[in-house]
Amino acid sequence: MNFVTPEIAWAPLTPILIVLGAAAAAVLIEAFIKTPATRRLVQLTVTIGALAVALGMVVVQWVGLGDSAGTVVMTGKITVDAQSLAWQAMLLVFGILAALLFAARTADGEESFTSLGSVPPGSTEERLARRAGLQVTEVYALLLFAVGGMMLFTCITDLIFLFVALELFSLPLYIMVALARRRRLLSQEAALKYFLLGAFSSAIYLFGAALVYGSTTQIDMESIGIAIDFIPSNDAMLLAGAVMVVVGLMFKIGAVPFHSWVPDVYQGAPTPVTAFMGAATKAAATAALVRVMYLAFYPLEWELSWMFWAVAIASMVVGTVVALVQTDVKRMLAYSAVAHAGFILVAFAGLTPEALTALPFYLLTYGLATIGSFAVISQVRERAEDGGVAAEAVRLGQWAGLGRRSPLLAGAMALFLLSFAGIPLTAGFIGKFEVFSAAVAGGAWPLVLIAVLASAVAAFFYVRLIVLMFFTDVPEGAQDTVAVENDLLTRIVIIVTAAATVLLGIVPSGVLNVLQDAAVFLVSAG
Amino acid sequence: MQSLIWLAIAIPLASAAFLLVAGKRADAWGHWVGVVASSAAFLVGAGALLEMLGQDAANRATTLTLWEFIPGSDLNVNVGLLVDPLSITFVMLITFVGTLIHFYSVAYMEHDVARRRFFAYLNLFIAAMLLLVLADSYLLLFFGWEGVGLASYLLIGFWNHRNEYATAANKAFVVNRIGDIGLIIAMGMMFAAFGAVDFTTVFAEAPEASTATLTAIGLALLLAACGKSAQFPLQSWLGDAMAGPTPVSALIHAATMVTAGVYLIVRSAPIFNGAPNAQLVVAVVGAITLLLGAFIGMAKDDIKKALAASTMSQIGYMMLAAGLGPIGYAFAIFHLLTHGFFKAGMFLGAGSVMHAMNDQVDMRRFGALRGVMVITWVTFGLGWLAILGIPPFSGYWSKDKIIEAAFVGEGWQPWVLGGAALIGAGLTAFYMSRLFFMTFHGKARWTDDVHPHESSPLMTVPMIVLAVGSAFLGLFMATGDRFTHFLEPVTGHAEHHDPVIPIPVIIALTLALVIVGAAVAWMKYGRADVPETAPAGSLATITARNDFFQDGVNRAVFQRPGQHLTRTLVYADAAIVDGAVNKQAHGWARLGEASRKLQTGQVRSYAATMLVGVVLIALIIVVGGL
Amino acid sequence: MVSEVLFWIVAALTVIPSLALLFAKRPVHIAMSIVLVMVGLAAAYVGLGAPFLGVVQIVVYTGAVMMMFLFVMMLVGVDNAEDMRETIKGQKWIGFLAAGGLGILLISVIGDASIEPRLTDTVGNPEGVAMILFSEYVLVMEVLGFLLITAAVGALVLTHVPRLTPRRTQVELQAARVLAGANPVNKPMPGVYARHNALDVPALDPQGQPIEESVSRVLEIRRQTQDGQEFRAQLEDTDNPDHEARPHGAPSRDADTRNTRDGEEPK
Amino acid sequence: MTAMSFVYLAAILFAIGAAAVLLRRNAIVAFMGVELMLNAANLVLVAFSRMYGELDGQIMAFFVMVVAAAEVVVGLAIIIALFRARQTISLDEPAELKG
Structure with missing residues (x-):
């Protein structure tokens, strides 16, 4: 046996390498810069710089694509094509916005992350750490690892490599979830739940991948797709394996019945982390699911369609119905995220080429609105007894009259909510329109009908919050209990996401045309 | 300039955004930004008009595709503007009157702390209204339609610290939503019938569609028009809308927005042409409203509400004309144009009077203002002569044509419609003269604390300009049927038909009724003393004074059930927000509560949910796949 | 096979x-x-x-x-032994049923598969694995490196407690102790002067009084100390016959020595 | 007897691991259940690798081991942090996030 030097086309991987390299560098920065304040500044600069440069590289790659569909980086392992570049660009944008939110501070100079993750909440050590001005600046490194893992996730064509990337972006998320500054007990609870269920689902994914390997002798997606054509499609082991693989990805998307972690984790995690994973995890998981379905399990479309229908309907119904009775803003948006997982799965009906445009666009609009709305949430704070700023005011009742206190902030929130609801002139409308058209093209009009009904019902709880903000007066005696923060970085994020939401709602054609070019997979084999 | 017409929308919109964002820094000079933006929009419109006049009558419609809204789907929705004689007429009216009112508002709102915000809303309104009339598809028109609704809502409730004003704003909002449903339904039916909502496709395919379809679409459009234009039975909001600042009443609730319904009907001419029944309903609604408005106008003592009733009545005339088909379309728009001038002028006059009288609106406390407010008196008087239809002032040329056209036809229609129009003219003369005499003539019945004075030039100059328009615009436009020919490419050529009564007779009858009406008003309100408190009055007066109990009817028919519905919702809301489990929450909420219990917080239950899900799905698919 | x-x-x-x-x-x-x-x-x-x-x-x-x-x-x-009683209603049944169902399902689908083993002699050997690992799967290997870094960073963030208070030198510690009123000299060892080398015997001070705190606190709590008085008695008996004359609480020998140091003549 | 019998064995181990996650309140024990599930998947990979006479399955199993080790580090770190705050590692205890 002779060793054959592997042929790897490194160039298309530059964006990912930049991000992961910066992540490793960020770990070193942790070791070498002692002052927390300086470290924060350096980490923030490195993070945003790396993400921006990577974004630039993605654009360069995109332009360089020309008419070709993409490059096979390594046969059967990674393929960077137009579709994955579109997803990568989106993830990088989300990453930059999230990094800004990570660095945001309240007027009291308080960050969203705890000053020391290892000491018990409320202990003397925690107070000491806070007084010493410690900061968990490792979150920037973790963010970069997560973004890098997600970017890999979008272009991998191998089920086991996919598992590695899945863990690469999940582990940082598990950790970051546990690091909230306020309500840390909830944050740690959320981390434990997320971790345990995440590990559970990745075990299921892995067993599924093993079964698929067993029935096809292949592990890279294209070869699986080809191999399935040669075996009877009612091979039970293959079907069970495929179901388990898809379940692992649906868990990350947050679809019913694999959604239970979503509300708890969204509520418990530090708000910037919620914003990031609400937007980016869903996008990355959807990207991977698209690739798995279109490359590997395309021949099983008919068999698996039942699963997609059932899960999509269950997600839309459960997400919508339970969101109606929520009293916590973050939790309400979490259930709305579950409902949106349903809308995403609707587009998979029939595995049409239209979905390859519709899904990135939908995830882009959804992600922007998610980051924006959680950014707004991070600005609405409870006021402590001594007049200082306390934790986020997440009870619905505390949002009453926000429109009077801060019309622009409330207006932005209303915009994001309308976008979630899919009201015309917001990005969400175009996103829903595209997704539903894709499903109709796939012949799934009953599913679309249910989806339209679900969005109509869902509009109720979005509008309820808007009504609460603008048409309800601040309760008597509660005027001073809510403080509105005015952090520059957060404001930048809110303005950018709001502007994008409006622009994508009014002039979506530019982005849609770009994504139409991205609706191709590079198929190397066969 | 036609290709730059989008600037007319973009400039006021940008200005509105700027004024809203700029904050307190711009308080000192922000209003001038608003004025400049509106003037710029006017200049763009004027340029487009001049360019259009230089072209052949047949080539005057230009479609401007701005961008593709949703590319690549079966449903090609583009964002485009349509510049043709009809839309350019509206552009000119909106920007010209709008700019004058901007100037006027600078002085009128001088002492208001939120003047900058006011101008932002005004600019927003101008932009939305221009979008409405320039849109090349019903969808885009709908966005403008909603935009003007929003601006109107914001402006009516501008002084929302006063509770009844906020209520008025909400009322206008709700009634307008009812109308909007009509437009949405109409669009849905167009999608179903023609597969598109842009004017070109719809109008090209309308002649082939069945009459039933066209009638249904037409009626839905009429519902929309009724909501926006305060036509029977959705007229109730207009009177209350007078709660807004007077320039708003002049611009939105007299000259422009309320006429959007008429625009919608005239623009949809190809649809209505194929649906005679829908046309008849339009005409009848117009006739009812014109009489209803006139009756209400006779009994109101609030000067703005009387003017509002008059607006309602005059729009009734326009609707009537629009319902008559091709012979009426041009006259509807013509009257709309002249009305825009004289009614805006009179509203500004009323504002000037209110300014002088410490914001009083009760005409019974006015009187004998002729002496102290000469300019206001003269300009208002010109408007009064115009609305009465005295030749050669504007109103004569437009209203008389409508009355003539109403008498064209067969069977009972000309007699009923024509009769209504004719009687309406007499009633108009009465209530407008009543208003005029009560305000400017007779004895002074001022309260002790008022010291009337003429307003500043910034207010009087726009009034003078509008008065000149009220006086001569009609004559200019009517000479040689200039305006009718201008609109012909859009409204279609109308065959000449003879009315059932000879035209000279109609003219004579109309003038006679007008003179009688004015004379009666002079006897009762000009020469005789007007009591300072309103007499109890007969049943008819009370009925009219209370807007024909429209509010009561609305309350019983719409509001009560609606309230019950909202109350349940609010109750459920309160219960949910307070975290209490609401026993009576309807199905969804109960379902939600039930499903919520599944989220126990126990991570082991979550894992169980997942595992059961996996096993079930795998089982079904594996068994189903065998 | x-x-x-x-x-x-x-x-x-x-x-x-x-x-x-x-x-x-x-x-x-x-x-x-x-x-x-x-x-x-x-x-x-x-x-x-x-x-x-x-x-x-x-x-x-x-x-x-x-x-x-x-x-x-x-x-x-x-x-910590776990209480095996189930707290969530029905969880035991659901758990066993779901897991059992999963097992049965998996076994039946595996049984359904018809896979013919290929008879080849290729078995895993370290060289073969290495060849493939570093050619075909080299990228995965590199990504695994990042994964391990993440894990290490994560573990540190969640468990490592850095020094939160400045490290104090011995001089500072001593000063603080004296300020707090502690005895500046070492505590005597148990049994000193008591003529006994057991840990449970209190030392005696120069007056022969037992110093109770010289015995480990643990023993004290366990009540395993000896009675100091007893050893004092022994001292009096054997070593210092004139001790008897000195009344309880009289000036101690300490005072004497101090006087001596001051230069006065002892008696 | 072929390597297929090991796949059956793996299925049983996988189910036992899953049951442990559902039934055991001790976070560490539940976590060991997950580890058992991953090991079962490894056994499947190795068994198929044997049946097909190729090494890919073994290499995948090797990756899974490394990933599992990394996962264990993070998981145990979370458990320790939780224990420091609550003095318990029962999975039933932290259940404030619900509804």
């Missing part, structure tokens, strides 16, 4: 201890059972022609992962 004996041994060695996961009470027992399972699996890998993996399995799982589990168990209390 695989040896049947091996299979049954492995089956017994994995399934039976793994049941401890469901039924054993003490986590330590469970962890040790899982170690057995891992060893069993390693045997299976060797039997299946993957000796390299077998070794890795032992090193990684039994050597590292399970030991880490044991460490954490010791941190959180090694002998």
